[in-house]
Amino acid sequence: xxxxxxxxxxxxxxxxxxxxxxxxxxxxxxxxxxxxxxxxxxxxxxxxxxxxxxxxxxxxxxxxxxxxxxxxxxxxxxxxxxxxxxxxxxxxxxxxxxxxxxxxxxxxxxxxxxxxxxxxxxxxxxxxxxxxxxxxxxxxxxxxxxxxxxxxxxxxxxxxxxxxxxxxxxxxxxxxxxxxxxxxxxxxxxxxxxxxxxxxxxxxxxxxxxxxxxxxxxxxxxxxxxxxxxxxxxxxxxxxxxxxxxxxxxxxxxxxxxxxxxxxxxxxxxxxx
Amino acid sequence: xxxxxxxxxxxxxxxxxxxxxxxxxxxxxxxxxxxxxxxxxxxxxxxxxxxxxxxxxxxxxxxxxxxxxxxxxxxxxxxxxxxxxxxxxxxxxxxxxxxxxxxxxxxxxxxxxxxxxxxxxxxxxxxxxxxxxxxxxxxxxxxxxxxxxxxxxxxxxxxxxxxxxxxxxxxxxxxxxxxxxxxxxxxxxxxxxxxxxxxxxxxxxxxxxxxxxxxxxxxxxxxxxxxxxxxxxxxxxxxxxxxxxxxxxxxxxxxxxxxxxxxxxxxxxxxxx
Numbered sequence: 001x002x003x004x005x006x007x008x009x010x011x012x013x014x015x016x017x018x019x020x021x022x023x024x025x026x027x028x029x030x031x032x033x034x035x036x037x038x039x040x041x042x043x044x045x046x047x048x049x050x051x052x053x054x055x056x057x058x059x060x061x062x063x064x065x066x067x068x069x070x071x072x073x074x075x076x077x078x079x080x081x082x083x084x085x086x087x088x089x090x091x092x093x094x095x096x097x098x099x100x101x102x103x104x105x106x107x108x109x110x111x112x113x114x115x116x117x118x119x120x121x122x123x124x125x126x127x128x129x130x131x132x133x134x135x136x137x138x139x140x141x142x143x144x145x146x147x148x149x150x151x152x153x154x155x156x157x158x159x160x161x162x163x164x165x166x167x168x169x170x171x172x173x174x175x176x177x178x179x180x181x182x183x184x185x186x187x188x189x190x191x192x193x194x195x196x197x198x199x200x201x202x203x204x205x206x207x208x209x210x211x212x213x214x215x216x217x218x219x220x221x222x223x224x225x226x227x228x229x230x231x232x233x234x235x236x237x238x239x240x241x242x243x244x245x246x247x248x249x250x251x252x253x254x255x256x257x258x259x260x261x262x263x264x265x266x267x268x269x270x271x272x273x
Numbered sequence: 274x275x276x277x278x279x280x281x282x283x284x285x286x287x288x289x290x291x292x293x294x295x296x297x298x299x300x301x302x303x304x305x306x307x308x309x310x311x312x313x314x315x316x317x318x319x320x321x322x323x324x325x326x327x328x329x330x331x332x333x334x335x336x337x338x339x340x341x342x343x344x345x346x347x348x349x350x351x352x353x354x355x356x357x358x359x360x361x362x363x364x365x366x367x368x369x370x371x372x373x374x375x376x377x378x379x380x381x382x383x384x385x386x387x388x389x390x391x392x393x394x395x396x397x398x399x400x401x402x403x404x405x406x407x408x409x410x411x412x413x414x415x416x417x418x419x420x421x422x423x424x425x426x427x428x429x430x431x432x433x434x435x436x437x438x439x440x441x442x443x444x445x446x447x448x449x450x451x452x453x454x455x456x457x458x459x460x461x462x463x464x465x466x467x468x469x470x471x472x473x474x475x476x477x478x479x480x481x482x483x484x485x486x487x488x489x490x491x492x493x494x495x496x497x498x499x500x501x502x503x504x505x506x507x508x509x510x511x512x513x514x515x516x517x518x519x520x521x522x523x524x525x526x527x528x529x530x531x532x533x534x535x536x537x538x539x540x541x542x543x544x545x546x
Contacts, residue, residue, distance in 0.1 A: 171425055
């Protein structure tokens with residue numbers, strides 16, 4: 001899916017919601033454990049319930065990897081089940097020397113046909129480029145993450161006065177265009193998001209873990225949106241574990257719809273869409 | 274395996290060689306492709322041929338992941354086949370927010386019983402700590418990698434005058450002790466290795482991709498060794514693909530032995546072992 005097509009999906013659904021498939025056998029409704037592949041069965045029902053309101057799904061690869069070979073089978077089936085018009089993100093945070101990154105790219109782009117993969121920037125250009133060589137696929141590079149540990153290194157200021165995440169934003173734009181490169185941006189302060197948008201005006205940002213309540217979504221949207229929306233805002237647990245019981249699909253659908261309605265309001269208000 | 278046990282293995286074998294299992298169906302001898310599990314069969318024969326001279330094996334996880342569920346089965350069988358007295362490294366370069374890192378740790382430490390895993394530091398303390406919570410297991414944190422892209426961010430100098438990889442070395446020592454934390458150190462200049470050893474005097478370093486020829490091994494060893502050796506030097510392709518034909522095991526054994534003999538000489542010369 002290219003950038004224009006992604007924006008069209010956002011307009012069509014009035015939504016820039018990404019649903020995180022952090023599927024955990026300990027958290028899914030008990031009655032699903034009797035299924036042959038409970039992880040896939042949970043994902044299938046969540047996808048059925050939410051795809052009207054979501055423009056992207058983001059399986060968190062660790063949850064599948066922790067289950068061994070079976071987990072990879074569940075992941076593959078999930079990916080094949082996601083409708084073609086929904087953007088898919090392998091949240092894998094890979095990154096290694098050139099030939100190794102090529103193999104990771106092959107695993108997620110060729111074997112599994114994900115649209116995109118999250119990549120860690122620490123090893124620099126030759127660890128990221130192999131992912132960018134896949135036509136029509138996307139790298140979502142970690143810039144400013146939302147966890148506490150983001151402060152440890154990402155905020156280190158260089159002699160030039162730029163923070164590490166700003167260096168990542170600037171240098172990586174020489175490696176790939178806004179048609180193949182997005183950024184993970186977890187910042188929740190207005191001035192920081194504005195600053196990041198100024199450094200990368202045309203790129204999509206994947207924003208992790210913002211609740212629909214509390215103003216974070218509005219603030220991020222007002223300061224982070226560009227003309228093509230430029231945001232994919234992820235919600236995982238609040239949607240997929242809205243209920244741990246048999247009503248989990250209706251509850252997930254309601255949660256997703258509420259986020260979508262708020263996004264609809266923001267798209268109208270900010271972009272006039 | 275704890276630090277003392279690792280050092281005892283190094284003394285016993287007069288070797289600090291790590292053999293990288295970057296097993297690639299395109300590169301292994303053709304006759305193995307008739308086997309039911311060619312990847313495992315190749316690894317099995319390489320392990321048989323080289324374990325007298327190697328203190329560690331390091332499967333590069335991308336090579337297995339690129340093969341889908343089958344690849345994970347080959348990896349698991351390989352790990353079970355590696356003799357108990359050899360240290361095992363999952364070269365996975367993982368790292369994510371806390372609960373996700375916990376799942377990666379579970380995958381590699383509990384499901385697969387690796388001794389250690391390589392981890393990327395970009396997301397900071399709470400992305401690394403979950404790995405450190407597994408008793409008797411090791412994190413091998415990327416500090417200074419050996420690829421060209423290492424220059425992009427790892428060498429950025431902060432206002433305090435320290436480079437990013439030096440900040441990683443210093444801050445991460447507050448997260449775990451030299452009994453649970455090693456570093457990837459791919460530097461090949463004498464003064465840089467000396468500087469890194471000064472910042473982390475007691476930690477083991479995993480040194481990627483140094484050929485036995487050309488003086489790099491000697492230079493790294495002279496400037497990087499500590500009293501417990503403190504080095505694991507990796508060689509992948511030069512050993513496992515020494516031959517692409519039916520003599521691959523004898524050729525791999527000869528290559529491994531040559532490195533071991535050079536390491537024996539260096540251990541005697543530097544540590545008097």
